[in-house]
Amino acid sequence: MARSGVLHRKKEDLVKDLKETTLSFKTLGQRYGVSKQAIYEFSEKQGIKRPAKPEGHQIEDCRLCQKLLQISKEPHSEFISNPTIVKKTEVPRERCLYHLKRLKERGLVDEKFGRLRSERAEKAYAMYFTKRLSIQAIGREVGYKSFYSIIQRHRALGWGIPPPLYVYDGQERSRILRGTHRRKKAVGGGGSED
Ligand SMILES: [Zn+2]
Numbered sequence: 752m753a754r755s756g757v758l759h760r761k762k763e764d765l766v767k768d769l770k771e772t773t774l775s776f777k778t779l780g781q782r783y784g785v786s787k788q789a790i791y792e793f794s795e796k797q798g799i800k801r802p803a804k805p806e807g808h809q810i811e812d813c814r815l816c817q818k819l820l821q822i823s824k825e826p827h828s829e830f831i832s833n834p835t836i837v838k839k840t841e842v843p844r845e846r847c848l849y850h851l852k853r854l855k856e857r858g859l860v861d862e863k864f865g866r867l868r869s870e871r872a873e874k875a876y877a878m879y880f881t882k883r884l885s886i887q888a889i890g891r892e893v894g895y896k897s898f899y900s901i902i903q904r905h906r907a908l909g910w911g912i913p914p915p916l917y918v919y920d921g922q923e924r925s926r927i928l929r930g931t932h933r934r935k936k937a938v939g940g941g942g943s944e945d
Contacts, residue, residue: 765790769799810857815840815850820859827880829863829910832873836865863910872901883916 761783768779769790776787776794783790794801803809810816818840822828837847854860867873875893878884879902890898906912 765793766797766799769794769797769801771802773802808853810853810859813850815842815847816854819847819851819854823854823860823864827876829861830867830873830876830880831864832867832870833865834868834870835873871895875901879915880913881916883918885917885919886915888917 765779765783768774768782774782776790779790780787801809801812803812808816819836822831822836822839825831836851837844840847848865851860851865855862855864871893875889875895875898878889878892879886879898882889884892886899886902890896895901902912
């Protein structure tokens with residue numbers, strides 16, 4: 752309450768600072784004795800257009816960065832290929848990648864976002880995440896000799912790839928379960944046997 756009172760009294764000064772300086776919300780927060788979030792919300796509420804910093808750009812005000820952030824929040828966005836991301840932003844590739852780099856530097860998007868190069872891999876993963884098809888069937892569909900080896904390679908590089916939606920038939924499943932059970936036993940069995 753006391754804090755918003757301070758903000759209220761100094762409202763005009765703050766509006767002036769927001770409109771005429773490129774001081775960060777954090778700095779302004781310190782100046783006015785409130786959180787940077789409070790400054791941000793005040794600025795939004797007042798509909799203030801902040802001047803661009805001459806030496807760089809403000810991610811909050813950059814439409815391209817905002818678009819990239821939006822894409823990065825799509826499900827499995829790390830499996831959207833680089834060319835598709837560029838297409839979605841509708842700007843030249845170099846420009847798109849510059850802004851993507853800025854976002855990564857700030858840790859605002861995952862390090863893997865935009866790293867997948869192959870549109871074919873993107874297509875295969877999109878099917879993998881949404882369709883109940885075997886890995887072999889997806890591979891055939893997109894023209895991979897072995898989609899499985901691609902998955903293995905991405906896993907090794909640290910990509911989080913969930914199990915397939917494909918439900919194996921009874922025989923296949925029991926074979927796999929037996930295999931898993933055996934492995935678990937071997938791992939969890941303690942040191943007595945080996
Ligand atoms: Zn930007």
